[in-house]
Amino acid sequence: MPQVKEREGSGIVRGRGGGGNGGGNEPGGLEAFPVPTARLGLWIFMAVATVLFSALVSAYLVRMNLPDWKSLSEPGLLGLNTALLALASLFLQRAAWASRRYDLGATRRNLQLGGLLGFAFVAGQLLAWSQFQAMGYFLVSNPSASFFYLMTALHGLHLLGGLVAWGVVGSRVPPSALSVQLCTTYWHFLLLVWLVLYGLLLLT
Amino acid sequence: MAHSHPGYHDHHIGPEPQSWWTKYVFSQDHKVIAFQYVLTALFVGAVGMGLSWLMRLQLGFPGKVELINPTVYYQAVTQHGMIMVIYLLTALLLGGFGNFLVPLMLGARDMAFPFVNMLSFWAYFLSVVVLLASFFVPGGATGAGWTLYPPQSILKGTPGSDWGIILMLVSLLLFIVAATMGGLNYVTTVLQLRTKGMTLMRMPLAVWGIFVATVLALLAFPALFVGGVMLLLDRTVGSSFFLPAIVQFGQQLPREGGSPLLFQHLFWYFGHPEVYIVILPAMGIVSELIAVHSRKPIFGYPMMVLSIVVIGALSFIVWAHHMYTSGMNPYFGFLFAVTTLIVAIPSAVKVYNWVLTLWRGNIHLTTPMLFAIAFLNTFLIGGLTGLLLGNVIIDFPLQDTYFVVAHFHMVMGVAAIVAIFGGIYHWFPKATGRMMNETLGKVHFWITFVGTYAMFLPMHHIGLTGVPRRYFGFENLQFIPESVRDLNVFITVVALIVGAGQLVFAYNLVHSIFWGKKVGDNPWRAATLEWQTPTPPPHGNWGDQPPPPVYRWAYDYSVPGEKEDFIPQTRPQVTAGAGGGGE
Numbered sequence A: 001m002p003q004v005k006e007r008e009g010s011g012i013v014r015g016r017g018g019g020g021n022g023g024g025n026e027p028g029g030l031e032a033f034p035v036p037t038a039r040l041g042l043w044i045f046m047a048v049a050t051v052l053f054s055a056l057v058s059a060y061l062v063r064m065n066l067p068d069w070k071s072l073s074e075p076g077l078l079g080l081n082t083a084l085l086a087l088a089s090l091f092l093q094r095a096a097w098a099s100r101r102y103d104l105g106a107t108r109r110n111l112q113l114g115g116l117l118g119f120a121f122v123a124g125q126l127l128a129w130s131q132f133q134a135m136g137y138f139l140v141s142n143p144s145a146s147f148f149y150l151m152t153a154l155h156g157l158h159l160l161g162g163l164v165a166w167g168v169v170g171s172r173v174p175p176s177a178l179s180v181q182l183c184t185t186y187w188h189f190l191l192l193v194w195l196v197l198y199g200l201l202l203l204t
Numbered sequence B: 001m002a003h004s005h006p007g008y009h010d011h012h013i014g015p016e017p018q019s020w021w022t023k024y025v026f027s028q029d030h031k032v033i034a035f036q037y038v039l040t041a042l043f044v045g046a047v048g049m050g051l052s053w054l055m056r057l058q059l060g061f062p063g064k065v066e067l068i069n070p071t072v073y074y075q076a077v078t079q080h081g082m083i084m085v086i087y088l089l090t091a092l093l094l095g096g097f098g099n100f101l102v103p104l105m106l107g108a109r110d111m112a113f114p115f116v117n118m119l120s121f122w123a124y125f126l127s128v129v130v131l132l133a134s135f136f137v138p139g140g141a142t143g144a145g146w147t148l149y150p151p152q153s154i155l156k157g158t159p160g161s162d163w164g165i166i167l168m169l170v171s172l173l174l175f176i177v178a179a180t181m182g183g184l185n186y187v188t189t190v191l192q193l194r195t196k197g198m199t200l201m202r203m204p205l206a207v208w209g210i211f212v213a214t215v216l217a218l219l220a221f222p223a224l225f226v227g228g229v230m231l232l233l234d235r236t237v238g239s240s241f242f243l244p245a246i247v248q249f250g251q252q253l254p255r256e257g258g259s260p261l262l263f264q265h266l267f268w269y270f271g272h273p274e275v276y277i278v279i280l281p282a283m284g285i286v287s288e289l290i291a292v293h294s295r296k297p298i299f300g301y302p303m304m305v306l307s308i309v310v311i312g313a314l315s316f317i318v319w320a321h322h323m324y325t326s327g328m329n330p331y332f333g334f335l336f337a338v339t340t341l342i343v344a345i346p347s348a349v350k351v352y353n354w355v356l357t358l359w360r361g362n363i364h365l366t367t368p369m370l371f372a373i374a375f376l377n378t379f380l381i382g383g384l385t386g387l388l389l390g391n392v393i394i395d396f397p398l399q400d401t402y403f404v405v406a407h408f409h410m411v412m413g414v415a416a417i418v419a420i421f422g423g424i425y426h427w428f429p430k431a432t433g434r435m436m437n438e439t440l441g442k443v444h445f446w447i448t449f450v451g452t453y454a455m456f457l458p459m460h461h462i463g464l465t466g467v468p469r470r471y472f473g474f475e476n477l478q479f480i481p482e483s484v485r486d487l488n489v490f491i492t493v494v495a496l497i498v499g500a501g502q503l504v505f506a507y508n509l510v511h512s513i514f515w516g517k518k519v520g521d522n523p524w525r526a527a528t529l530e531w532q533t534p535t536p537p538p539h540g541n542w543g544d545q546p547p548p549p550v551y552r553w554a555y556d557y558s559v560p561g562e563k564e565d566f567i568p569q570t571r572p573q574v575t576a577g578a579g580g581g582g583e
């Protein structure tokens, strides 16, 4: 019965010179913060993405107050998509938990479900676009519509990037526990970003 | 030099490359990536310099050169600015020096994510290709000014508004992707891959400068990314993020309501940190050069670190000083003027500490040292004119004149490029095992240094008489005195000479790679880690040895009672406390 790989860097606590996560500098060891290097990299990336979406939201708030702005009625499908994304997050969380127990079967199952729901979300967003167009909102009909497309597109691109990572993680046999957990963290982050964007769209 | 490392299994170092392709082209080795960045950046830099010649020819000898019409002139202005700030300085300092120095100075085997690091270079390379391609598309490159302000940047009538602006924006987006991938590496490597004993407060200042600059880049570039995408949409599909209702050529355009000011905010929220993205690594490099070549410990190391961090933090709350004349609430103007002027404090701290480091040092006037000293005084002068411009009321008449051009060329353009030159002369022997020629180096230095002052001091004067920047011709502006026209001729002649003088550098660089004088591992007798590696450092940096632990800070020069006038960071402390510490 295959097992999930040991958590890299024996995980959480890595004292000075612990060299965890294959820090690579063997006998002498390393000066490092007690967090796996890959996780730190992900956090930094999420910080960058946060700035990106904050800039987008600020631009939205500024542009919103100009006279030609028309409020949108969002397609109802977005609610369903939100639920899909939340479910994806949930399953990935279960995968992360399973990986902590070194339960390969459950890790795999939940990881796959989470990713598939991610794809479903992307498909749902595309469908929402076409509904939106049927309602007569095109990319240039009004700045609010332009923002809608821009926001969903940028968020969707981040999610697609996540799906590529998900594919890589899932294709490893067995997937490393750390990378499953990193996928999960990223999915939660994208869920949070989406909730903020969606909330903004609904409220204005 | 090919070393193999039997028995080393290392996650943070790509496999030892076997083929020519993986060794020199798609390499994951941080040093090779550094050289790729440096060479590409120097190449576009040469293009940028050629463009400045075109501008200067027009300004010095208006109408004399057939080739230069208003379109060409505006394209030259724009592309010169963009190339120099982004594709030369940012790329060379972070991608070049960052890649080369960070792992070597910290005792790491490579960057944290070597594969992403390789992607970073290739994204940068692609962005350069797209940028250069924009010169050859119908309508040519964009001539909107390096700030790309809408509406004019995307409307008909501006040079390059067909394809040039589109390629420009695409190239910028690619560059941002590249900078982000590189930045992730530098930050993570600094945080996680320092060798044992290399605490944060023992890191050389060059690493501190690069580190903080990278953090700025990661937090500033996304704003430009968003602005760039929105501008691209405005241009290509006709959305109206930035475009207000406009009547052009008697026709009402089908846009309304957009806010050009919004773009300015997004741009300068990036743009001001950008200038520190460039200057902080330069400051770090200069700190190294000054310590090594004056054989003195850096004065006030903790303050030096603190001031880097404070400058970095402040740079996010001053951006609107570029927009005093764009119209804003007077209280905002006041606020931004205050924050802007506060930046002077940490900057002054740095200058004092450099001077005190030099004070009574055993100063060797080597080429790197000369360039470091040049940095100190150009940065100082540019900083002082910055203080003038930081005051709203002084800025009003000076904004968009040659005074601003003189300010930022002194403080950013020249200061950064002399730091880069100094850095190249200094680390060349580590990278190649050979020295660059000192005599040629000094010739290059004096041409550049004297030339700089000859060009930019008069330019302050031109600005003070009110001559606006970004004008093709001044024939009918009566207020411009005859003396300004003479000065413009003078500046142009100097610019041609200084430009040609850079050939000395190019020749020296290429010649020395093959025929330079061979030297040992540590020709400058420097204390930092990179000089304790074999030369040139092999794949994995430390050969078959594990990276050495570090026992002291980076600046143990001229320690009393020592035989040698430097102590490498790798030498253990004998008696507790001796020579270690901060000051």
Ligand code: HEM
Residues within 6 Å of the ligand: B147, B275, B276, B278, B279, B321, B322, B340, B341, B343, B344, B347, B382, B383, B384, B385, B386, B387, B388, B389, B390, B391, B395, B398, B399, B400, B404, B407, B408, B411, B412, B413
């Ligand atoms: C005490 C320090 C500084 C102050 C108070 C200062 C202030 C200013 C102000 C107020 C402007 C706007 C001028 C105008 O457009 O009317 C300006 C422009 C500029 N500054 Fe500085 N500055 C300082 C240092 C620097 C440094 C260190 C750099 C670069 C490394 C830099 C690069 C620039 C650039 C590139 C511009 C012009 C941008 C453009 O309009 O194209 N400045 N500075």
Ligand SMILES: [Cu+2]
Residues within 6 Å of the ligand: B271, B272, B275, B318, B319, B321, B322
């Ligand atoms: Cu500024």
